[in-house]
Amino acid sequence: MDRITRWLRPTTTAHAHCDLPCGIYDPEQARIEAESCYKIIEKYEASTDPIFRARAIHIKEERADLVKQHLDVLWHDYFKPEHVAAVPNLHELFWNTTKQASKVKASVDKADAQKLLDLINEGLRGAPPRQSPRSPRKHVARSGGGGQHAPRDRAW
Helix, strand or coil: CHHHHHHHCCCCCCCCCCCCCCCCCCCHHHHHHHHHHHHHHHHHHHCCCHHHHHHHHHHHHHHHHHHHHHHHHHHHHHCCHHHHHHCCCHHHHHHHHHHHHHHHHCCCCHHHHHHHHHHHHHHHCCCCECCCCCCCCCEEEECCEEEECCCCECCC
C-alpha cells in the first residue's frame, strides 16, 4: 500500500490564493439570483393558488441560498488585501448583504428583496473593472430571472 501512495503522490505542489486563476469569480451571478428572488415574490403576491405559492416560496429560498453561496465563494476564495484597501467598507458591505440574503430567504416582502438588490448593486460599483477574456453578455436568459446587464466596475 505504501508503494501505491508514493506512486499516486503529486510530484509538484501548486500554491494559489483561490480555487482557480483570478478572473473567474463573477458577482453578477449573485445579482441574478437576487433578481430571481424579487420576481418570485412578485409572482407569489399575484397568485392565490396555495400550491403555486408554496412552490414559489421553496424556489425563492433556494435562490436566496444561492446568493449566499456565491457571496461566500467571493468572500473566502477571491478577496485579497488590495480589495479591502480599494473598498474600505467591504467587510461591512458583505456582512450586510449576506444578512439581507438570509432575511430574503425567510421573507415574502418585496422591500427585503429590493434592499438585497440595492446592496449587491452597491458592491458591483466602485472597484476597478474585472478583466475578462470572454465577450460581454448583453442578456442572460434563464428561468426565474435575469435581465439586461453589461460589464461594470465592481467593488466585489
